[in-house]
Amino acid sequence: MDMFTRLRTLVDLVVPADEFPSAGEAGGLDFLQRYLGERPDLWPRLTALLESAQPTAEPAWGWFAELVSAGFYADPANGANRDRMSWRMVGWAPEPAEGWSGPVPVPDVPPVTVSPDRLAIRYDAVVIGSGPGGGTTGCVLAEAGHRVLVVEAGSWPSTAELSRDHLRNPRSDWGLLPLSGPEDDHDLRVLETDGRARVLRPYEPGWANNAMTAGGGSRIYGAQAWRFEPRDFAMASTYGVPDGSSLADWPIGYGDLEAGYAQAERELGVAGSSVMPPVRTGPRHDLLRAAADRLGWSWVPVPLLVNSVPYDGRPACQGCRMCVGFACPVDAKAGSQNTVLRRAFATGRAEILLRTRAERLVVDDHGRVTGVALVGRTAAGQVWRTEVAAGAVVVAGGAVESARLLLNSAHPGEPTGLGNRSDQVGRHLQGHVYGGAVGLFADEVEDLIGPGPTLSSHDFRHGVAGIVGGGILVDEFIPLPANTYRMLAGSGLIPRWGKESKAGMRELSRRSLRVMGPIQEVTSALSRVRLDPSVTDALGVPVPRLSGDIHPCDQQAQAMIADRAAEWLTAAGATRTVVMAGTGAGPSAGQHQAGTCRMGTDPTTSVVDPECRVWGHDNVRVVDSSVHVTNGGVNPVLTVFANAFRVANQMTR
Ligand SMILES: Cc1cc2nc3c(=O)[nH]c(=O)nc-3n(C[C@H](O)[C@H](O)[C@H](O)COP(=O)(O)OP(=O)(O)OC[C@H]3O[C@@H](n4cnc5c(N)ncnc54)[C@H](O)[C@@H]3O)c2cc1C
Numbered sequence: 027m028d029m030f031t032r033l034r035t036l037v038d039l040v041v042p043a044d045e046f047p048s049a050g051e052a053g054g055l056d057f058l059q060r061y062l063g064e065r066p067d068l069w070p071r072l073t074a075l076l077e078s079a080q081p082t083a084e085p086a087w088g089w090f091a092e093l094v095s096a097g098f099y100a101d102p103a104n105g106a107n108r109d110r111m112s113w114r115m116v117g118w119a120p121e122p123a124e125g126w127s128g129p130v131p132v133p134d135v136p137p138v139t140v141s142p143d144r145l146a147i148r149y150d151a152v153v154i155g156s157g158p159g160g161g162t163t164g165c166v167l168a169e170a171g172h173r174v175l176v177v178e179a180g181s182w183p184s185t186a187e188l189s190r191d192h193l194r195n196p197r198s199d200w201g202l203l204p205l206s207g208p209e210d211d212h213d214l215r216v217l218e219t220d221g222r223a224r225v226l227r228p229y230e231p232g233w234a235n236n237a238m239t240a241g242g243g244s245r246i247y248g249a250q251a252w253r254f255e256p257r258d259f260a261m262a263s264t265y266g267v268p269d270g271s272s273l274a275d276w277p278i279g280y281g282d283l284e285a286g287y288a289q290a291e292r293e294l295g296v297a298g299s300s301v302m303p304p305v306r307t308g309p310r311h312d313l314l315r316a317a318a319d320r321l322g323w324s325w326v327p328v329p330l331l332v333n334s335v336p337y338d339g340r341p342a343c344q345g346c347r348m349c350v351g352f353a354c355p356v357d358a359k360a361g362s363q364n365t366v367l368r369r370a371f372a373t374g375r376a377e378i379l380l381r382t383r384a385e386r387l388v389v390d391d392h393g394r395v396t397g398v399a400l401v402g403r404t405a406a407g408q409v410w411r412t413e414v415a416a417g418a419v420v421v422a423g424g425a426v427e428s429a430r431l432l433l434n435s436a437h438p439g440e441p442t443g444l445g446n447r448s449d450q451v452g453r454h455l456q457g458h459v460y461g462g463a464v465g466l467f468a469d470e471v472e473d474l475i476g477p478g479p480t481l482s483s484h485d486f487r488h489g490v491a492g493i494v495g496g497g498i499l500v501d502e503f504i505p506l507p508a509n510t511y512r513m514l515a516g517s518g519l520i521p522r523w524g525k526e527s528k529a530g531m532r533e534l535s536r537r538s539l540r541v542m543g544p545i546q547e548v549t550s551a552l553s554r555v556r557l558d559p560s561v562t563d564a565l566g567v568p569v570p571r572l573s574g575d576i577h578p579c580d581q582q583a584q585a586m587i588a589d590r591a592a593e594w595l596t597a598a599g600a601t602r603t604v605v606m607a608g609t610g611a612g613p614s615a616g617q618h619q620a621g622t623c624r625m626g627t628d629p630t631t632s633v634v635d636p637e638c639r640v641w642g643h644d645n646v647r648v649v650d651s652s653v654h655v656t657n658g659g660v661n662p663v664l665t666v667f668a669n670a671f672r673v674a675n676q677m678t679r
Contacts (some may be wrong), residue, residue, distance in 0.1 A: 027582075032076055033058070039082070040094040040523040046115045046532075049098045049106060057097035057106035060072045063200055070360040076080035091523035092512070096200050099507035099531070115323060115528075116535040118507050120190075122345040123474065130355040131340070133366070137240065138189020139182070141381050142402060148415035149175040154384040156667040159650030160422030161362030162290075165369045166674030167420075168376040174580050175414060176367070177400060179423070180207040180239035181428040188239075188246060188353035188521035191505050196237055196246060196617065197351035200508070201229050206246045207238030208349075212564035215426075218573035219611040225561055234457075234572060234615035236424050240380065241363030243617060244663065248350035248503055249294045249331040249359050250479060252660035253287045253668075256280040257488050258546065261656045265494045272454055272551040273494075276461055276655040277627045277636040284617040286675075293527030294667065296361040297343075298327045298333035304480070305334045310539065313479040314501055316481055317598035323384040328479040328500055331360040331663075341362065347504040349378050349477035384423070385567050386435040387646065388413055392624070393439040395419055395646050401565045409565055417676070421640075422624075422670075425455065426615060429555040429622035429652060430570045432633070432640070434639070445623070445640035448630045452555035454621040455572065456657050457614040459496070459580045461588035461607050462542030464517055465600025472536040479505035482543075486590055487659045494579045495546030497587045498658035499594060502540040517604040541591040542606070542617065545584055546659035548577040555622050574613040584609075591651065595596040618662050623652035638673045649673050 027035070034050045037058070041049035046668040048054075062069055075086045095104030099116075133423055150172035153164040160176060168174045183205060193200045203211055208228045216223050216231040223668040226233045234242040257264050267273045291299040298304035304327035318325045328613050330356075333342045343358040355362055370376035382402040387395045397415040404410060421428045429452040435444035490496045505513065511531060514520040519538070520530030553574030560571050588605040589624040595603050626632025638653055640646040649670045651662055658665065 029076055036081055036090065037094050040091045041098050042525050044525065044528065044608050046528070047111050049094050052098055052111050053106045053108045054094055054097055058094070059103055060105050060214055060236045061093065061097065079193045087520055092515070093200070094190070095192060095511050095523070095527070096508050099335040101190055101510050103190065103430065104193055113507060115532055116507050116510070118347065118474070118535065120127070120346060120348050122476065127344060131189055133359050134184050134356070135368060137182055138377045140377040142379065142382065142400070142412060144381065145175070145412065146173070147412055148484030149173050149417070151418040151420060152414060152416035153178060153420040154398065155242060155422035155424065155427070155650065156162050156240050156362060156367060156378060156422065157422060157650065158244050158362050158663055158672045160367040160420060161241065161370070161673040162667055162670035163420045163649045164376055165366035166671065166678060168370040168373040170678035172375065174370060174376040176370070176376065177384050177398065178240050178378055178380050179383045181209065181380050182240040185355060185357070185425050189348065189355045192508050195351035196235060197509065199231070203229055204235065204237070208235070210564055214561055214569045215561055215570040216561055216569060218571060218611050223571065231610055232572070232612050233618060234426055236619060240378065241361045241367070244361030245363055246351055246353055247361065247663065248498070250661040251291070251299070251329040251331045251664040252498070252658070254280065254283070254658040254660065255487070258658040259658060261495060261546070264488070268494055268548055268579050269575065270550065271548045271579070274626070274655050277625055283668045283672060284671040285664065287664060289671045290664055290667035294331055294365045295333055295337040296329050297332050298329035302337055303334050304328070305330055305332055305477065306475060307480040308475040310473045310475070310501060310515060313471060313598050314541070314594065315481055317490050317594055318481070321594065321597050323485050324482045325481045325483050328482050329464055330477060330479070332477060333358040335358070336592070337363065340514050343477065345476045347474055347476045350503040350507065372424055383565060383567065384431055385411070386431065387419055389435070389437040389439070389444070393437070393641050395444070401567065403565070418645045419648070421646065421648045424650055425619035425622045425652040426555050426570050426572070428648055428650055430557065432623065433557045434568060439636040444646070445643065449640070450624060450631065450633045452622050454549045454553045454624050455555055455613050455615055455619070456547045456549050456575065456621040458544035458618040458657060459547060459576055459584050459609055459614055460542055460544055461584040461586070461591065462540060463591035463595055463603045463605045464486055464513060464519070464538055464540045464587055465592070465598065466519065466534060466602045467537045467539065467600055470536040471539050473502055476504045486587060490586060493586050494548050495659055496583055497543045497545035499541050499543040499587065499591055502542055505540070507531070507535065508544055510538070514538065518608065519604060526593055534674065539595060541594055541598070543587050543591070544659060544661060545580060545587055547614055547657060548579040549575050549621060549656060550574055572613055572615060576609060576614050580614070618657060619667065620651040620654040620657040620662060623648040624655055625653040626655070638669070647673060647677070
């Protein structure tokens, strides 16, 4: 049998024909060719499988089966889901049930960009990173009359690009670069686990990606918009400091952020807050709400940075099924790029420099920060470097990259990194360990009304016996078919391949529900970002090396929240539940990364003061999730926005 025929046979073994076509008939070979075009390093793996006398032997077969299935259940543009065959089979479509009420995607509003050769010599403020922290600070400063340069490592992709691909978004995890960045697979990081260091590319687990694109994570996030609560700012006082942890209180309390939370909710627009009603719900919400009532649990609607009604010049959500991980096709989701950054540009005093990395902060002979050193690539691929002078510098690159930047900014007065006299930069790296469960039901329960999250129980956020902290539970975003496959196969609810796998997808896709939640992590000083001593990225900048682990308390909290999720689903009528717990090796970080430039009142145990000024540098502020002392038992972004408003308002006073 020639190789082509053999490959076709194997592809059809993974997804065989029944009343619906096989993977081969749906375009599986085209898909594999395209996929391996992007991942040529995997050709030998495929060749070995094809040449093997026992191709279905694990682990190679499991990899192949998952890959072929991913293509089969992904969007048709990936080549293996011709005419949406698999989507029709599982009863899924990206559009809202009623169809779009107008053309999508709506036209993009172009940013005000500047090219490297047109940079001013000096700006009042240079903001590094255009995510929630950087965008908000840039906006407040520009509106107060300051000249602002925002520097962003990523580009500004169109909504059309960011609203379709099921295999290249930050929630897909299929070994391909996400379209929301990083764009270069030479953007390396090093992960140290059990004394062994591995160099990782951005699509590998453990790289700890959020997003690297204009708007940062908020361009494509899920937009859950929770406030931390008072105990989240006082974890050490509430629970003590567990052995082996660096748990601490914030130097500010809930009251200090309350005005910032209200400003963020009002100025960005949060559905389910006092600003506008929650997004539309359906039978799934009713089912889970009734179950919570039966259990005697309290519940609240999920606040989302998504318009439920027209707001701030942008339309209401139409309820499509591709929210988390994607740009919103109708621009109903509020992110940094279509709210605060847009306002900053409207002043005429702010511009954004895209595809450019702040390499280090420039320090003069007196140890004062005077500007920022920038590095990028021309369209022809040539590396360029320049410096801009800045009255103030705002660091907002996300928790991993902000720490990297300060460490890369070592100078004679601070030879181990700017703000790092006490060896605190990069420590206390944290994110959110998630726990949850999937439930199978006798009837269809997935109503496919996007975005998905509609109600949440907060009964386990604090005060659970034997648990430090805790977390919330929320019904999940509408899953993509490829992700449903991975979830059902990963929990052993369907086989990875074959007739039963396909039949399982058909039968269970809409008869399964997931309830998940983040838990508040117990921080450790050993979970950290350092600079790797030898690895650099494609621009020659030393890369972050991540090391450490989660604290044992986190596993307890995760198990607790997963059990409560299963209990909720059972009360809702699930005939079977599978809990989802467990973590990969290494520190927690990823999409909710935080903590690496801890805020405090003591320069020997923190990096920034309560106004987020780097100790010893009154014109340098860190204004992103890096400053979070602890990260709450809820998604963190509203706190990033709120703190940025607080700090930026202080800067303009
Ligand atoms: C798929 C997904 C879903 C999410 N869902 C939610 C949710 O529902 N609710 C929630 O609360 N949070 C959610 N998050 C997390 C949320 O997006 C982050 O908490 C938030 O974006 C953090 O904001 P930030 O300003 O700290 O940093 P970021 O958003 O990470 O922005 C940092 C920016 O700085 C740029 N940058 C970094 N280093 C440099 C440098 N040296 N020079 C120039 N630019 C640089 C990066 O490219 C990036 O664009 C989600 C994230 C993802 C990816």
